[in-house]
Amino acid sequence: MCGIVGYVGEQPALDVVMQGLRRLEYRGYDSAGVAVLDPGTHALNVARKAGKLANLDAELAETELPGSLGIGHTRWATHGAPTDRNAHPHRDCSGAVAVVHNGTLENFAELRDGLTERGHHLASDTDTEAVAHLIEERYDAAGTGADLAAAVRAVAKELDGSFVLVVAHRDQPDLVVGARRNLPLVIGLGDGENFLASDVTAFIAYTREARAVDQDQVVELRREGVRVTDLDGNEVAGDTYHVDWDTAAAEKAGYEYFMLKEIEEQPEAVAETIGGRLGRDGRLRLDELAISDEDIRGFHQVVIVACGSSYHSGLVGKYAIERWTRLPTQVEIASEFRYRDPVVGRDTLVIAISQSGETADTLEALRHARQQGAWVMAVTNTVGSSIARESDAVFYTRSGPEIAVASTKAVMTQLAAVYLVGLHLAQVRGTRDGDEVRSHYADLAAIPDLIAETLTRMDPMRKVAREISAAERVLFLGRHVGYPMALEGALKLKELAYVSAEGFPAGEIKHGPIALIEQGTPVVVLATRHALAPKLVTNVQEIKARGARTIVIATDGDESATPYADDLIRIPDTKSLLSPLLTLVPMQVFSAEFAMARGLDVDQPRNLAKSVTVE
Numbered sequence: 001m002c003g004i005v006g007y008v009g010e011q012p013a014l015d016v017v018m019q020g021l022r023r024l025e026y027r028g029y030d031s032a033g034v035a036v037l038d039p040g041t042h043a044l045n046v047a048r049k050a051g052k053l054a055n056l057d058a059e060l061a062e063t064e065l066p067g068s069l070g071i072g073h074t075r076w077a078t079h080g081a082p083t084d085r086n087a088h089p090h091r092d093c094s095g096a097v098a099v100v101h102n103g104t105l106e107n108f109a110e111l112r113d114g115l116t117e118r119g120h121h122l123a124s125d126t127d128t129e130a131v132a133h134l135i136e137e138r139y140d141a142a143g144t145g146a147d148l149a150a151a152v153r154a155v156a157k158e159l160d161g162s163f164v165l166v167v168a169h170r171d172q173p174d175l176v177v178g179a180r181r182n183l184p185l186v187i188g189l190g191d192g193e194n195f196l197a198s199d200v201t202a203f204i205a206y207t208r209e210a211r212a213v214d215q216d217q218v219v220e221l222r223r224e225g226v227r228v229t230d231l232d233g234n235e236v237a238g239d240t241y242h243v244d245w246d247t248a249a250a251e252k253a254g255y256e257y258f259m260l261k262e263i264e265e266q267p268e269a270v271a272e273t274i275g276g277r278l279g280r281d282g283r284l285r286l287d288e289l290a291i292s293d294e295d296i297r298g299f300h301q302v303v304i305v306a307c308g309s310s311y312h313s314g315l316v317g318k319y320a321i322e323r324w325t326r327l328p329t330q331v332e333i334a335s336e337f338r339y340r341d342p343v344v345g346r347d348t349l350v351i352a353i354s355q356s357g358e359t360a361d362t363l364e365a366l367r368h369a370r371q372q373g374a375w376v377m378a379v380t381n382t383v384g385s386s387i388a389r390e391s392d393a394v395f396y397t398r399s400g401p402e403i404a405v406a407s408t409k410a411v412m413t414q415l416a417a418v419y420l421v422g423l424h425l426a427q428v429r430g431t432r433d434g435d436e437v438r439s440h441y442a443d444l445a446a447i448p449d450l451i452a453e454t455l456t457r458m459d460p461m462r463k464v465a466r467e468i469s470a471a472e473r474v475l476f477l478g479r480h481v482g483y484p485m486a487l488e489g490a491l492k493l494k495e496l497a498y499v500s501a502e503g504f505p506a507g508e509i510k511h512g513p514i515a516l517i518e519q520g521t522p523v524v525v526l527a528t529r530h531a532l533a534p535k536l537v538t539n540v541q542e543i544k545a546r547g548a549r550t551i552v553i554a555t556d557g558d559e560s561a562t563p564y565a566d567d568l569i570r571i572p573d574t575k576s577l578l579s580p581l582l583t584l585v586p587m588q589v590f591s592a593e594f595a596m597a598r599g600l601d602v603d604q605p606r607n608l609a610k611s612v613t614v615e
């Protein structure tokens with residue numbers, strides 16, 4: 001959703017905040033803004049601009065904002081159009097308070113009406129501005145010696161909905177206050193300087209020591225220290241952690257887009273995620289899962305909840321978990337799960353998959369599952385995220401920071417994770433013996449090299465993507481584990497190239513979708529080797545006979561679909577159940593190349609944000 005930065009220290013705040021916003025721009029790019037406290041005049045100077053951060057940069061080229069305390073925001077619009085006047089920071093009547101906000105306030109209409117009745121003038125259409133005026137009221141009512149953190153705590157209690165707030169006041173030259181409910185806020189702990197941000201990438205250039213802020217907590221950030229309280233003002237303890245990746249991991253490293261870099265990073269990301277999982281006793285060890293063997297043996301079903309690409313990883317997980325454990329496994333879109341009164345309980349393992357660990361739909365689904373007594377395991381890429389902290393057990397994918405809005409390496413590591421979790425469940429429940437678990441693990445361990453090999457073979461995929469980039473409709477077909485990857489290919493293409501793209505189980509096309517095919521319609525077919533391959537070849541023949549341009553992804557040495565392929569993309573052989581770890585690559589490369597051929601920015605597709613923290 002939105003990206004937020006707060007800074008107090010000795011450096012020019014504008015530089016630190018703008019650098020942080022650059023790193024957070026993937027979270028939203030409808031507008032951006034900063035406020036810096038001028039130590040000479042005690043004015044909170046604000047600059048803000050609709051559109052991408054580059055527009056604000058251009059604006060700031062003409063402006064000086066001196067000071068070493070500042071806040072900043074990059075916006076994904078919810079309340080109010082993405083205009084200059086709705087850009088954050090927002091201020092109170094006198095310009096004493098500046099607020100940046102991530103989230104949505106459900107009672108904002110009521111709050112605004114009350115403020116207007118009490119004589120405040122609200123200058124924007126946002127919910128956020130109400131917060132600035134409410135803080136003004138609380139702060140001013142306290143008179144001399146007013147406590148900004150106390151004012152923020154009081155206002156936070158009045159707010160319904162989700163929020164991260166970061167607040168500065170012109171009378172407080174050494175204090176930035178943050179507050180959070182439901183959305184991410186992390187403290188960066190420096191030396192003589194401290195940071196607040198939506199995620200650690202914003203301050204990783206300055207410090208790798210971090211502390212997550214918990215639900216309904218308020219942070220007082222000063223140069224020499226940080227104090228965290230609950231909404232009643234009681235100080236609360238919290239754990240700090242060391243971020244084990246650095247600035248280089250959050251940079252483009254010469255690639256035109258983060259997405260292209262992240263696609264290339266996949267062999268390493270998967271190696272990190274699956275490496276070192278075999279104990280000396282030859283047993284698979286997922287120690288971090290922290291669910292006892294006895295509890296695992298008590299499960300009668302698995303339910304996977306996730307959104308978007310993470311949902312597709314979950315669909316693959318269903319095949320692996322059912323195959324290896326024989327536990328009935330359902331996969332559900334998180335936003336649907338929560339509201340249909342699902343049948344889950346103590347005998348249910350709910351697996352919540354989320355790269356960001358902050359997706360509101362997934363978070364609400366896991367909360368609901370826990371209320372019903374289910375065990376919740378998070379599969380996430382983000383240490384300290386809400387989903388990680390609210391789950392009974394966490395499996396961290398180790399893909400490093402993913403900046404491009406379209407998820408690539410994180411999805412790849414989610415796939416690796418669901419296979420590992422499936423194997424772990426099978427080992428503990430005794431549905432697969434030790435030799436078989438080790439053999440599957442060995443197959444997984446070989447995957448990073450095979451992904452690297454697949455990446456070297458993508459030129460034909462790029463070529464066909466460019467050739468057909470004027471097409472307004474592309475279909476994707478797959479069977480078995482190829483089906484979720486067909487869905488993923490279609491999602492990526494929609495997201496990046498804004499064309500109509502649909503994924504189908506190949507066997508289903510004759511029940512309706514085949515009517516979409518006309519002369520030249522591009523159809524990407526995931527025709528890798530597996531038991532259903534002969535049926536899939538029949539499906540390719542069916543669409544070819546109706547004029548489709550068939551782009552066939554086939555396993556090395558398998559010629560069965562070759563006669564019907566207009567374009568043939570070869571991938572290395574692996575066990576068919578693991579094939580998504582390879583077929584995902586051409587899906588990613590195809591969509592990126594197709595979108596770039598249309599002149600589009602593949603890191604920041606329109607209308608989207610990296611982390612969707614509203615329901």
Ligand code: M6R
Pocket residue numbers: 307308309310311353354355356357358359362405406407408491492495610611612
């Ligand atoms: O952070 P999450 O994994 O929970 O995000 C879920 C979806 O929003 C995400 O996968 C989205 O579909 C991606 N932009 C797809 O590339």
